Amino acid sequence: MPAQIHQFPCLQDNYGVLLQDPATGATASIDAPEADPVLRALDQTGWRLTDILVTHHHKDHIGGVAQLRAACPGVRVVAPLADKARIEGADLYVREGERVRVGAIALDVIETPGHTSGHVVYHAPEEALLFAGDTLFAMGCGRAFEAPAQVLWASLRKLAALPPETRVWCGHEYTQANGRFALSVDPANPALKTRMGEVAHMRARGEPTLPTTIGLELATNPFLRVDDPGLRAALAMPDADPADVFAHLRELKNRA
Ligand code: ZN
Numbered sequence: 452m453p454a455q456i457h458q459f460p461c462l463q464d465n466y467g468v469l470l471q472d473p474a475t476g477a478t479a480s481i482d483a484p485e486a487d488p489v490l491r492a493l494d495q496t497g498w499r500l501t502d503i504l505v506t507h508h509h510k511d512h513i514g515g516v517a518q519l520r521a522a523c524p525g526v527r528v529v530a531p532l533a534d535k536a537r538i539e540g541a542d543l544y545v546r547e548g549e550r551v552r553v554g555a556i557a558l559d560v561i562e563t564p565g566h567t568s569g570h571v572v573y574h575a576p577e578e579a580l581l582f583a584g585d586t587l588f589a590m591g592c593g594r595a596f597e598a599p600a601q602v603l604w605a606s607l608r609k610l611a612a613l614p615p616e617t618r619v620w621c622g623h624e625y626t627q628a629n630g631r632f633a634l635s636v637d638p639a640n641p642a643l644k645t646r647m648g649e650v651a652h653m654r655a656r657g658e659p660t661l662p663t664t665i666g667l668e669l670a671t672n673p674f675l676r677v678d679d680p681g682l683r684a685a686l687a688m689p690d691a692d693p694a695d696v697f698a699h700l701r702e703l704k705n706r707a
């Protein structure tokens with residue numbers, strides 16, 4: 452039986468995500484923006500929380516951890532080792548190359564410094580699922596708060612190399628604003644125009660635009676397309692180093 456996933460809104464524009472292994476009943480919350488929506492989601496699904504997989508230390512990703520711990524005895528909190536000082540009291544600290552299990556679902560830890568220095572994402576290769584936190588968004592990426600843009604770019608390259616069919620769950624619903632920026636720097640991209648039309652319909656109906664896939668991001672996300680001749684031409688950077696194109700894009704988006 453394939454892994455079950457339940458996504459729901461939290462706070463202003465965060466998403467909560469529950470990942471359940473039907474074989475064992477084990478259920479993980481990917482981050483915990485706030486406790487109440489997670490508890491309601493557990494109620495609705497009838498799933499029992501066994502794990503919380505934390506991607507990074509920001510409040511809008513760990514704000515609900517303490518209350519969930521109190522409400523769900525025995526829950527295991529997994530957090531990045533590099534953020535040990537800022538995410539205290541986790542049961543397990545993980546780093547690059549380690550594997551976490553939620554029931555029978557195996558998730559590989561991938562370190563993606565940039566947005567924060569300790570950020571990790573969780574990749575379930577057998578299920579082709581990626582929980583990307585604030586590293587990769589639909590048509591965008593996180594701000595490089597705690598590392599140079601080049602470091603974030605190296606992190607994103609790891610995600611871009613995952614199989615294109617990989618479904619990607621992200622920390623926020625930023626898709627429409629990201630897409631508007633994407634069109635401004637990659638105006639001739641037909642896949643991007645098509646996607647923006649679809650996204651407008653989804654948002655008009657109040658639907659989430661996530662998950663996305665690695666393949667769709669490779670086709671439409673300017674931050675993964677720094678080698679594209681059309682995008683480079685639009686930026687007047689035809690021969691620049693890819694890392695510099697990325698840093699320039701990140702800078703433009705910060706000011707957008
Ligand atoms: Zn964040």
Ligand code: FE
Nearest residue numbers: 509511585622
């Ligand atoms: Fe966030």
